[in-house]
Amino acid sequence: MPNSYRRPYRDTQPPYLFPPYASTVKRAPSQPLVVLPHTLTELTAPVFGYGDIKETDSDLTKQHKGEPQGERIVVSGRVLDENSRPLPGVLVEIWQANAAGRYNHRVDQHDAPLDPNFTGAGRFLTDKEGRYRFMTIRPGEYPWRNHYNAWRPAHIHFSLFGQAIVQRLITQMYFPGDPLLEYDPMFTCVPDEKARQRLISLFDWESTLPEYALGYKFDIVLRGHEATPMENRR
Amino acid sequence: MSLRGTTSQTIGPYLRIGLEWMVIEDLAPKGVAGERVAIEGRVIDGDGKPVNDAAVEIWQANSQGKYASPEDPQGKPVEPGFRGYGRSLTDDGGNFRFRTIKPGRAPGPDGKLQAPHLSVTVFMRGLLKQLVTRMYFPDDPANADDPVLSLVPAERRATLVAKKRPDGTFEWNLVLQGRNETVFFDF
Numbered sequence A: 001m002p003n004s005y006r007r008p009y010r011d012t013q014p015p016y017l018f019p020p021y022a023s024t025v026k027r028a029p030s031q032p033l034v035v036l037p038h039t040l041t042e043l044t045a046p047v048f049g050y051g052d053i054k055e056t057d058s059d060l061t062k063q064h065k066g067e068p069q070g071e072r073i074v075v076s077g078r079v080l081d082e083n084s085r086p087l088p089g090v091l092v093e094i095w096q097a098n099a100a101g102r103y104n105h106r107v108d109q110h111d112a113p114l115d116p117n118f119t120g121a122g123r124f125l126t127d128k129e130g131r132y133r134f135m136t137i138r139p140g141e142y143p144w145r146n147h148y149n150a151w152r153p154a155h156i157h158f159s160l161f162g163q164a165i166v167q168r169l170i171t172q173m174y175f176p177g178d179p180l181l182e183y184d185p186m187f188t189c190v191p192d193e194k195a196r197q198r199l200i201s202l203f204d205w206e207s208t209l210p211e212y213a214l215g216y217k218f219d220i221v222l223r224g225h226e227a228t229p230m231e232n233r234r
Numbered sequence B: 001m002s003l004r005g006t007t008s009q010t011i012g013p014y015l016r017i018g019l020e021w022m023v024i025e026d027l028a029p030k031g032v033a034g035e036r037v038a039i040e041g042r043v044i045d046g047d048g049k050p051v052n053d054a055a056v057e058i059w060q061a062n063s064q065g066k067y068a069s070p071e072d073p074q075g076k077p078v079e080p081g082f083r084g085y086g087r088s089l090t091d092d093g094g095n096f097r098f099r100t101i102k103p104g105r106a107p108g109p110d111g112k113l114q115a116p117h118l119s120v121t122v123f124m125r126g127l128l129k130q131l132v133t134r135m136y137f138p139d140d141p142a143n144a145d146d147p148v149l150s151l152v153p154a155e156r157r158a159t160l161v162a163k164k165r166p167d168g169t170f171e172w173n174l175v176l177q178g179r180n181e182t183v184f185f186d187f
Helices: A193-197 A229-233 B015-022 B141-145 B154-160
Strands: A072-081 A091-096 A121-125 A131-137 A142-144 A150-152 A155-160 A169-174 A214-217 A220-222 B036-044 B054-059 B085-089 B095-101 B117-124 B131-136
Touching (some): A091 A131, A121 A131, A121 B015
Parallel strands (some): A072 A214
Antiparallel strands (some): A091 A121, A142 A150
């Protein structure tokens, strides 16, 4: 049997109830949670393969006849666990707004243009070193109705499966220097300042493509196994 | 070297863009052994209103209690085509649905067997991280000494057990708050 997974470090994961994000008030559990032991159920997870995805799934600028509007960017990074182990075969799903800050979704009624050449969805299966890479468009900021004059900072949604169902993670990647971050209740939902900063991608010269697209790097860390007693002795 | 896990963020209201391509509501194609079951339910918020933007994901063993995962050390076969994973996105009525097989008994702590169950993960706008719960089957004698169910206060256990409708469908609702609030786990 694999070992249990380590519980999150203090203040690095958000609470369920966080009133500055208004939708949590009617959706957060009100009864105490029951601590779940990690049985074989929690220590296993579905396996995905190259049969599940297509090559064009990772290039969001090539999914339609024409080119989408906006600034092309390369978003890449590694998926690791807390023990610094690269995680291969992780299914990474992303979705985002277009360059004007509009989602291709019936619920989004923001008065900004849709782009017929941009859906805003991508998939990637990490390689042996845990690496992933997407070509996309820099998403726009957009208003929402959480509070007066609320605007979401530019972000890309990420969904990941690890090797255990308790490693499942959905998060958002932000961009460096975004002035909206400090006003955003999603970004500020955890007290740990370093944990917040890790949600911000870094400009990356190495993955920047000359005369084509800027590169941003975003490494993602999933929970790691607790050390075995033998490892503890080292 | 030890790293710290990336902070979870909400799935937001536009989850369909990214997740709809892999909706899996039928987990057991032909050839997968086991008792066929249909599961239906609704996600209900603290005002008693249906949640129309939730992703409900299930993870389960096959009829032999074996998970389709390399992390499962049991030397038992898994049928080709059985992944054990399902994803349903709720509709305007807050409804989700799965057709699958009833899982077998997977090993639990201390060499005991667990009762047949689904692991359930729920994402939605208004949740900064997923909710994790379990669904058990009604009238299964193994429920009585299931090692996880027995950790749940007795008066709340029924929220984790589906009800069998006259037509044989299992009904199991996810109630986020209030009376009959579903038990959620600190995972």
